[in-house]
Amino acid sequence: MADNHGSTPAAWTAVVIALIAFVVGGIALVFSPINWVMFWIGVALLVVSGIAGKVMSAMGVGSDAERG
Helix, strand or coil, X not given: CCCCCCCCHHHHHHHHHXXXXXXXXXXXXXXXXXXXXXXXXXXXXHHHHHHHXXXXXXXHHCCHXXXX
């Protein structure tokens, strides 16, 4: 296990974007009727968070274990 336990810019960026995605999707579900456009934007942001984390890790701002 890496010494930083995932506390890298790549990991933090992915987590923050994922958190925003869940908040957007959750807010969309509260509306009556459900705001499906906003919900799918949240889903898209969740996908973007995974891609951003992988890309940033490949760029060298993740831990060595993440790139391995």
